[in-house]
Amino acid sequence: QKEVEQNSGPLSVPEGAIASLNCTYSDRVSQSFFWYRQYSGKSPELIMSIYSNGDKEDGRFTAQLNKASQYVSLLIRDSQPSDSATYLCAVTLNAGKSTFGDGTTLTVKP
Amino acid sequence: DTGVSQNPRHKITKRGQNVTFRCDPISEHNRLYWYRQTLGQGPEFLTYFQNEAQLEKSRLLSDRFSAERPKGSFSTLEIQRTEQGDSAMYLCASSFRETQYFGPGTRLLVL
Numbered sequence: 001q002k003e004v005e006q007n008s009g010p011l012s013v014p015e016g017a018i019a020s021l022n023c024t025y026s027d028r029v030s031q032s033f034f035w036y037r038q039y040s041g042k043s044p045e046l047i048m049s050i051y052s053n054g055d056k057e058d059g060r061f062t063a064q065l066n067k068a069s070q071y072v073s074l075l076i077r078d079s080q081p082s083d084s085a086t087y088l089c090a091v092t093l094n095a096g097k098s099t100f101g102d103g104t105t106l107t108v109k110p
Numbered sequence: 111d112t113g114v115s116q117n118p119r120h121k122i123t124k125r126g127q128n129v130t131f132r133c134d135p136i137s138e139h140n141r142l143y144w145y146r147q148t149l150g151q152g153p154e155f156l157t158y159f160q161n162e163a164q165l166e167k168s169r170l171l172s173d174r175f176s177a178e179r180p181k182g183s184f185s186t187l188e189i190q191r192t193e194q195g196d197s198a199m200y201l202c203a204s205s206f207r208e209t210q211y212f213g214p215g216t217r218l219l220v221l
Contacts, residue, residue, distance in 0.1 A: 004152070032208040043201055043212040044153065051208075088152050095141065095208045097166060100152030 003027060006089050006101035015110050019076040023089030023101055026070065032092040033065055035074045037085045038103065044088055048074065079108040112136070114213030116202050122219045123192055130188045131216045135204030142185050143210060144177055145201040153201055159185060192220045 036044035145153035161182040179185040203210040
């Protein structure tokens with residue numbers, strides 16, 4: 001079992017819809033959780049960070065964290081074709097190394 | 111504030127050759143990380159530094175890989191006697207606290 005698992009893709013949504021991306025992690029002592037967006041051939045770009053249980057909203061993006069269930073999610077509202085990318089979930093302990101999932105590829109169709 | 115920079119951006123080498131990559135972190139970031147990423151996979155941790163100290167190195171990392179950060183600023187990653195399996199994107203990230211910011215990466219192709 002991988003330390004960080006993301007729902008298998010690809011995920012396809014129509015423009016304007018809500019895209020829901022999920023991630024589970026195995027290390028209960030993990031402290032920091034991140035979502036990165038990665039366009040093909042490019043490096044990961046930070047979208048959201050979340051450290052405590054609950055929801056965190058930033059524009060069209062909402063991250064949700066449930067430490068009891070070891071679950072992190074990312075919601076993208078009003079999805080745009082420019083949101084089409086691979087989304088990586090990352091988990092970190094004590095500002096050390098990050099452990100990444102293999103990503104979920106999202107396609108937003110016009 | 112400039113972002114993380116990496117050089118070269120692309121490297122093609124023949125099997126058995128040595129290669130060295132450089133990473134310049136965001137100024138004032140005391141932590142610097144190296145990751146490797148292959149197609150369809152998430153970034154895989156290689157090693158990280160806090161200032162000039164190398165605090166962790168992946169157990170999966172071959173002895174052919176070495177990294178330095180001599181003055182606590184830029185870092186180099188060297189791969190000796192490259193193998194075809196070393197072909198990947200090598201990513202550098204830096205942080206002041208928990209949040210890591212990535213550079214553009216160095217894409218290595220070993221022929």
